Amino acid sequence: MAAVAASVVVTVDRSEARSAGGAAPPVTMPRPRSRRRGRRPSIVLILTDDQRWDTLWSMPVVRRLLVDHGVTFANAFVTNSDCCPSRSTILTGNYSHTTGIYVNRPPHGGAVDFRRYGDDRSTIATWLHAAGYHTGLVGKYLNGYHGRYIPPGWDTWDAFDWGFHYYGFRLYENDHPRACHGRRKCAVSYPPRFYSTNVLAGKAVRFIRRAPPSRPLFLYYAPFAPHLPATPEHRYVGAFSNLPPYHPANLNRVTASQPAWLRRTPDLRRRGLSFVRRFRRRQYETLISVDNAVRRIVAALRRTGRLHSTMIVFASDNGVEWGSHRFPAAVKRTPYDESIRIPLVVRYDPWTSTPRVDHHLILNTDWAPTWAALAHVPDPGTEGLSFLPLLHARRGRVRWRDGFLVEGWDKHPATADPSYCGVRARRFMYTEYGDGSQELYDTRTDPGELHNLARVPADRSELEKLHAQMLRDCRPPPPGFHPR
Numbered sequence: 375m376a377a378v379a380a381s382v383v384v385t386v387d388r389s390e391a392r393s394a395g396g397a398a399p400p401v402t403m404p405r406p407r408s409r410r411r412g413r414r415p416s417i418v419l420i421l422t423d424d425q426r427w428d429t430l431w432s433m434p435v436v437r438r439l440l441v442d443h444g445v446t447f448a449n450a451f452v453t454n455s456d457c458c459p460s461r462s463t464i465l466t467g468n469y470s471h472t473t474g475i476y477v478n479r480p481p482h483g484g485a486v487d488f489r490r491y492g493d494d495r496s497t498i499a500t501w502l503h504a505a506g507y508h509t510g511l512v513g514k515y516l517n518g519y520h521g522r523y524i525p526p527g528w529d530t531w532d533a534f535d536w537g538f539h540y541y542g543f544r545l546y547e548n549d550h551p552r553a554c555h556g557r558r559k560c561a562v563s564y565p566p567r568f569y570s571t572n573v574l575a576g577k578a579v580r581f582i583r584r585a586p587p588s589r590p591l592f593l594y595y596a597p598f599a600p601h602l603p604a605t606p607e608h609r610y611v612g613a614f615s616n617l618p619p620y621h622p623a624n625l626n627r628v629t630a631s632q633p634a635w636l637r638r639t640p641d642l643r644r645r646g647l648s649f650v651r652r653f654r655r656r657q658y659e660t661l662i663s664v665d666n667a668v669r670r671i672v673a674a675l676r677r678t679g680r681l682h683s684t685m686i687v688f689a690s691d692n693g694v695e696w697g698s699h700r701f702p703a704a705v706k707r708t709p710y711d712e713s714i715r716i717p718l719v720v721r722y723d724p725w726t727s728t729p730r731v732d733h734h735l736i737l738n739t740d741w742a743p744t745w746a747a748l749a750h751v752p753d754p755g756t757e758g759l760s761f762l763p764l765l766h767a768r769r770g771r772v773r774w775r776d777g778f779l780v781e782g783w784d785k786h787p788a789t790a791d792p793s794y795c796g797v798r799a800r801r802f803m804y805t806e807y808g809d810g811s812q813e814l815y816d817t818r819t820d821p822g823e824l825h826n827l828a829r830v831p832a833d834r835s836e837l838e839k840l841h842a843q844m845l846r847d848c849r850p851p852p853p854g855f856h857p858r
Contacts, residue, residue, distance in 0.1 A: 413590065413683055414506075414507075414590040414683075414749055414750070415590060415683050415684060415685055415722070415748050415749065416590045416591045416592070416593075416675075416680050416683060416684040416685070417502070417507075417590075417591070417592045417593070417684065417685050417687070417745050417748065417749070418591075418592075418593045418595065418671065418675070418684055418685070418686045418687070419464075419593065419594050419595065419596075419687045419689070419741075420595050420664075420667070420668060420671065420686070420687065420688045420689070421461075421464070421513075421514075421594065421595065421596040421689055421690065421691060422596075422597065422599060422600065422661070422664060422688075422689070422690045422691075422717075423457065423514060423538075423596070423597065423598055423599060423600065423601040423690070423691060424457070424600060424601045424602070424657075424690065424691070424692060424693070424694050424704070424706060425599075425600055425657070425661065425690035425693070425716070425717060426657075426690075426693040426694060426696070426712065426715075426716075426717075427450065427690075427693055427715040427716050427717045428717075429600075429657070429658065429661065429717065430446075430717050430719070432614070432658050432661060433661055433664070433665045433668075434665065435665040435666065435668050435669045436665055436668055436688055436719065439668060439669065439672045439721075440668065440672075440686060440688050440719045440721045441719050441729060442729050443721045443723065443726060443727065443729065444686070444719050444720050444721035444722070444726045444729065444730075445719070445720050445721075445726050445729075445730050445731070445732050445764070445765055446718070446719050446729070446730070446731050446732070447718040447719070447720070447731075447732050447734070447736045447761075448731050448732065448733050449715075449733055449734065449735050449736065449800075450689065450715065450716050450717065450718035450736045450737075451714045451715055451716065451735065451736070451737055451738075451778065451780075451798060452691065452692050452714055452716055452737070452738045453469055453470070453714075453737055453738065453739060453778065453779060453780055453781065454469070454470045454476065454780070454781055454782055455692040455693065455706050455707055455708065455709075455713035455714045455780075455782070456476075456477060456478060456692060456706060456707050456782075457478055457514075457517055457601075457691055457692065458475055458477065458478040458479075458483055458484055458485070458488075458516050458517040458518070459473075459475050459476055459477065459478075459483070460691040460692050460738055461514075461515075461516055461596075461691055462475040462488055462493060462516065463738045463739055464498075464691070464738050464741055464742065465493075465494075465497040465498055465499070465742065466493055466496065466497055466498075466742060466756065467498070467739050467740070467741070467742035467743050467753065467756025467757060467758040468739065468756055468757045468758075469739065469757050469779065469781065470781055470783075470852075471781060471848070471849065471850050471851070471852075472757060473488070473491065473493050474487060474491045474493070475487060475488055475491075475493070476781075476782070476783035476852055476853070477783055477785065477786045478517035478518065478786075479517060479518050479786055480518075480786075481786065482783065482785075482786070482853060483517070483518075483786060484516065484517050484518030485515060485516035485517065485518045485519040485520070485536075486518055486520075488516055489523070489525070494525040494526060495526055496754050497525070497526075497527055497742070498592070498741075498742040498745055498746065498753075499511070499525070499526070499527030499528055499592065499594075500526050500527035501527075501742075501746055501749075501751050501752075501753055501754075502527070502592045502745070502746075502749055502751060503526075503527040503528070503529070503592075504527075504751075505749060505751045506589055506590070507589065507590050507591060507592045507749065508529055508530075508585045508586055508589045508590070508591045508592070509527055509528050509529050509530070509591070509592045509593075509594075510528065510529060510530035510531070510532075510549075510578075510581040510585075510591070510592070510593050510594065511528050511530070511531055511532070511533055511594045511596070512530075512532045512533075512574050512577045512578045512581065512593070512594065512595050512596070513532070513533070513534060513570075513574045513594075513595055513596035513597050513598070514533070514534050514538060514596040514597070514598060515533045515534065515596075517536070518536050519533060519534070519535070519536055519546075520535070520536050521533070521535060521536075521546035521559075521561055524546075524548055524559060528548075529549075530548065530549045530581050531546065531547065531548040531549070531559065532545050532546075532547050532548075532549070532574070532577045533545060533546050534546075534570075534598070535561065538570075538598045538601065539570060539598070540569060540570055540571070540598060540599070540603075540605040540606075540607075540660070541566050541567075541568070541569060541570070541605065542564070542566045543563075543564055543568075543570045543573075544561055544562065544563045544564070545561070545562050545564070545573075546559060546560070546561055546562075547559060547560060547561075547562050550562070569607045569608075569663065570597065570598055571597040571598070571599050571607070571660070571663040571664060571667055572607070572663060572666075572667070574595065574596075574597050574667070575595070575597075575666070575667035575670050575671065576670075578593060578595045578667070578670075578671055578674075579670050579671065579673075579674040581593055582671070582674040582675060582678055582680070583674060583677075583678060585678075587678075587679075590683075590749070591680070592745070593671075595667070595671065597663075597664055597667065599657075599660035599661060599663060599664050600656075600657035600658070600660040600661050600664075602653065602704040603656075604653055604656035604657045604659070604660050605656070605660065606656055606659030606660045606662070606663070607659075607660075607662070607663045610659045610660075610662045610663065611659065612659075613658075613659050613662060614655045614658040614659050615655070617654070617655050617658065620650070620651065620654060620696065622698065622822060623822040623824065624698045624699055624822035624823065624824050625647075625650075625696075625697050625698060626641060626642045626646070626647060626697050626700055627699070627700070627822075627824065628699060628700055628824075629824050629825060629826070631824075631825055631826035631827075631828075631829070632699075632813065632824070632826050633807065633809070633811035633812075633813060633826075634809075634811065635790065635791060635792060635807070635809060635811065636699060636700075636790075636791070639699065639700040639701065639790055640700065641700060642697055642700055642702065646697070646702060646703075647697060649702070649703050650696055650697040650702075650703040653696075653703040653704060654696055654703065668688070671686075672686070681723065682723045682724070683723075683724075684722070684723075685720065685721070685722040685745070685748055686720070686721040686722070687718070687719070687720050687741065688717065688718070688719045688720075689716055689717060689718045689719070689738075689741075690716045690717055691716070691738075692706050692713060692714065692716060693706060693711075693712050693713050693714065693715055693716055694706045694712065694713065695708065695710070695712045695713060696712065698710065698712045698822070699823075701790070705790075707782055707784075707789050707791070708782070708789075708791055709780045709782060709791075709794055709796050709798075709803070709805045709813075710803075710823050711803075711817065711821070711823065714780055714798065716738075718736060720765060722748075722765060725765045725766045726765055732764055734761070734764055734772075734774050734775075735774070735775055735776070735777070735778060735798075735800065736761055736764075737758060737778055738758075739756065739757050739758030739759075740758040740759050740760065740761050741758070742756055742758060743756045743758045743759060743760045744758075744760045744761050744762055746760070747760040747762050748762060759774070759775065776799060776800055777797050777798060777799035777800065777840070777843065778797070778798055779795065779796070779797060779844070779847040779848060780794075780795070780796045780797070780798055780805070781794065781795045781796075781848060781851070781852055782794050782852065783852040783853060783855075784808065784852075785853070785854075791807065792807040792808035792809045792811075792855075793807065793808040793851075793852045793853075793854065793855040794806060794807045794808065794852075794855070795844050795847075795848035795851055795852070795855070795857055796813075796840075796844060797840045797843045797844050797847070799840065801816060801817060801818050802814060802815065802816055802817065802836055802840060803815045803817055803823060804836075804837060804840035804841065804844065806841065806844060806857050806858070808854070808855045808856075810858065812828040812837070812841075813826050813828055814826060814827040814828045814830075814833060814836065814837050814840070815827065816833075844857065845857055
């Protein structure tokens with residue numbers, strides 16, 4: 375499939391993406407150094423599932439061990455706000471229009487198509503593994519993964535079966551000959567009393583402890599939390615029973631300026647709003663166990679002497695609406711900030727000893743090229759940009775994107791919003807939908823994205839500029855969508 379630049383600053387092909395697209399900083403970056411001479415940096419990704427960007431306040435361990443030692447990216451986004459498309463982008467550094475993965479199941483989605491399209495043959499795992507990294511995935515891989523194969527690039531594989539669960543779950547494992555009776559891989563079912571976030575944390579710790587000391591490691595730890603049904607660990611049920619009321623300006627609200635498809639969205643009524651409150655509380659309660667897992671992972675890195683030479687990335691694959699714009703609580707496949715914005719914290723002790731907040735626009739396309747740059751591993755050319763220059767406190771001025779493409783497909787299963795492509799800029803959000811409707815919001819003055827400016831004459835030039843950028847970057851568009 376065709377590839378286009380992720381940045382809307384300028385259109386480039388992938389061979390030029392680093393220089394023309396804004397990835398190359400105007401300052402010389404020092405080579406990462408660790409306390410052990412010659413050791414390349416290790417990399418740990420802690421990836422939650424459907425966690426909103428505004429929930430880190432509830433995670434004291436993440437704040438103490440990561441935020442207080444790292445960079446918090448206040449404007450971190452995904453380019454397609456659904457689990458499998460986002461995770462495909464994380465693994466490859468490419469948009470849905472390049473991976474071909476738009477949804478969670480075929481056609482154009484799921485682990486089956488990710489493999490069928492050949493995407494799994496070139497991922498951050500294969501790049502790092504080929505360079506000598508010890509690699510391990512623990513938890514959620516891609517929706518629809520059925521355990522019949524282990525993707526290329528992974529030394530240790532402890533992946534959820536296609537059904538993800540908090541209690542009563544099954545993993546496909548390849549590093550436990552006792553459980554597998556000598557076979558290379560097998561399915562292991564866990565008793566109902568075992569909580570998956572904790573089991574996976576134990577496997578992540580064991581991976582760190584058993585990794586060859588002479589090799590850097592890459593750990594992809596991906597619990598199910600806080601995804602629907604957001605089942606908290608038994609001991610934490612009710613821990614957020616006194617959660618303050620949640621009532622943003624766009625809760626269960628649509629305005630006359632917004633598209634007809636959105637105005638037709640049913641009111642949530644009392645039952646829907648009650649579920650918003652319950653689901654929100656339970657999401658926070660599931661994150662307590664993730665917080666505990668972060669403590670265990672950081673402790674394992676410290677005990678093995680790796681902490682000061684490891685980049686730790688804490689993030690989510692997308693957000694959820696929580697009742698905004700009349701969408702049910704767990705809806706996420708929209709271009710609104712509630713869905714596309716995510717938490718992102720990066721700790722890398724050689725460069726981030728002082729906590730900082732960075733406001734550059736960071737995408738999930740950027741993670742893979744950042745890790746490749748950190749490891750001094752060539753990547754095959756991605757649509758993302760390495761954000762290593764933004765981590766260094768003495769970076770100077772870094773040329774960066776001022777907007778990016780978002781895209782979504784309305785099939786399998788169907789969504790309330792039609793297929794779309796749009797541009798999220800620093801100040802404005804522009805979207806064109808498959809039914810021809812358009813939205814333009816000033817996210818500084820209207821963060822709830824309620825007052826559509828698409829028909830306001832004074833904002834016509836801004837709409838035309840972003841529309842042109844959308845047409846340039848939305849190539850190819852989602853299946854069946856023909857932007858005007």
